[in-house]
Amino acid sequence: MREEARTHENTGHAPPERTVAVAGPASAARAFTGRLPDGALLPVMAVVVVCSGVTQGYLTPLLPGVGRHVGVGGVGQNNLYLLSQVSFAVLTPLLSRLGDLFGHRRLLRLSVAAVALGSLLMALRPSVATLSAGMVLQSSVVGFFPLLAGILRTRAPERGRTGMSVLVGALLLSIGIGGLIAGTLSDHHAVEGLWTAVPVALLAVLATLLLPEGRAARAGRFHYGAALLLGLGLVGLVLVLAQGAAWGWASGRSLGCGLAGVVLLVCWVLVERRATHPLVQVRLLGDPRLAVVNAHTFCLAFGAIGFLGANAVFLGTDAREAGYGPGLGSQAISLVSLGMVAAGCAASTATPYLARRTGDRAMLLTGGIGAALGFLLLVVLHGSLGQYLLGALVVGCATGVFEAVTRSLATEAVPGEETAVSVGVNELSLSLGAAIGAAVIGALFAAHPGRGGHPAQAGFVWAWGVCAAVALLGALTALVPSAFRERPATVPPARG
Incomplete structure (x- = not known):
């Protein structure tokens, strides 16, 4: 709290009061706002993050079946994903800036309501039009983490690191669980799985009524x-x-x-x-510490997230058709993915504890080297499912480490009134890294055609090798000498 007070003194902004009045007629919001017990803040935030994870994870196993149900082929399904990717890119900086400008809680409520509306729209009446509109509305999940970071930094700064790692763990775990539940529901009927996100989104809407405001509205205009x-x-x-x-x-x-x-x-x-x-302070893009954090995020997301689709392709490839692959079904693939995100959840939870003892630079190195090691294991050991799982779980652990540490650093590296924008830029680095990684992997597959329309095994080996090299490059960003000043030994670490 002392650091927060000093920040406000330097920037000329008064620190927010612990209890914030809520405008609007909603009596429930007036009753709960600002009165949430300290110990309940993170669990309520976790409900919102679980909504984000389920929303991001449940459509992947559903879209082929749902596409057939509404008469959309492979090209149309790809266009739906494209629409979603474009929406993610556009909304990430906009929601973050609007949150810093007009209030984190207000924009979070609007974002969660948009996700709930989109989920309900797709489940009630699945069609090409409702799927398109619903996926655009669901893209508002990109604002959840930046806006929650703004609230957490103001209301519980002493729990910033631990809180961020818990939220990252909840996100990763809910992505896997959402995909598994949706795939299981769709075994009975193609569109039943579309209801997976609806109850979770409605719970998240209720959770936002309990959250306090992050800080008072900031003076300025939207550009x-x-x-x-x-x-x-x-x-x-x-x-x-x-x-x-x-x-x-x-x-x-x-x-x-x-x-x-x-x-x-x-x-x-x-x-x-x-x-x-x-809209965004350009100096944030050139700040040495933020530049390293965002470059590290980009490099790790390139493989750890960019390879997720190809991971499902490899697991589903049948050796009788392509000459390699375990030939798993949809439910088994979902279980493997769940195992990877469970490993990431455990690693994310441990990250603040390790960072307090080894420093931020060491954790960035750990995430980068861990991801590179995991992909190198896949290059060498992929002849059986057990061998493949070893490398995949190491990549999963590295994902939890890098997501927790980079989000924490993006939160702490700027004044409080720029928290959401800083985390939003970091989220954009993650999205672009994953998109470029997926594009490069797709090009490598296209360059190595195999039997039966499958990429040759050499395509996967090249993809794993490139992901390992980019992850190692991400680890090296932590060695930039001017980027990190470790906390002085006389300053006690944040509690939590």
Whole structure:
């Protein structure tokens, strides 16, 4: 709390009161706001994060069956994923900035309500139109972590590290459980699994009524011109990443779309530098510590998250058709994925404890080297399911470590009034890293065709090797000498 008070003194903003009045007619919100017991803050936040995890995890095993039910083929299903990716990229910085500007809790309530509405819309009447609209609304989950980080930093700064690691663990675990439940429900009927996210989203709506405000609304205006430039620039880059393999990386569409995205983002930076009320402080992008954290996030997400789809492909490949692979069914693949996220949950929970003893730099090295080791194990040991699981579980542990430590560092590296934007930029680094990783892996598969329409085993070996190399590069970012100043020994670590 002393560090928070000093931050407010330096920035000229008064620290928020512990109890914040709530505008609006909702008597339930007035009754609960600001009165949540300290010990209940993290469990209530975890409900919101579980909603995010289930929403991100439950559609993957469902979309092929649901697509057939509504008459959407493989191309149409890919376009739905593309729509979702574009929405993720655009909404990440916008929701974060709006939260810092108008209040974290207010934007969190709107985001959770949008996810609940989208989930209910798809479950009640599945069609191409409702699936498209629902997935766009569900993309509001990208705001959950930045906005929760803003509330947590204000209301329980002494639990910041432990709280963030607990929330990351809940996110990873709920992704796996959501996919497993949805896949099991859809064994009976293709669209039954669409109801998986509805009760969880409604619980999250109720949970947001219990949460206190992160901080008072900040003075300033929303820069619509900067938002348009940033959104269109990100759309251009995401389109190239998602469609480059189909269009051809050297085609006119790919090059034109990529160039337009880069030009728009350069214009956005120029506009932001001159703006009185910028959408994102450009200096955040050049801050040495944040630059290292975001580069590390990008490199680890490249493989740890970018390979998730290919992981399911390998597990589902039948050796009788392709000459390799365990040939698992959907439910068995979901169980393997659940094992990986359970390992990540355990590692995330242990990360604050280890960071207090070894330092942040050591934890970044641990996450990067762990991910590289896991992928190298897959390169060498993939002849049986047991061998494959060894490498996959190591990657799962590394995922928990890097997600916990990078989110904590992104939260702590900026003044309190910029918390959500900083975490939002980190989330965007994660999304772009995963998208580029998936695109590179797809290109490697296309370069190594195999039997029966499957990629050759060499394609997977190359993909694992590239993921290991990029993860090792992420580990090396922690060695940048000016990026990290370890906490002085005289300063006690945060409790929790």
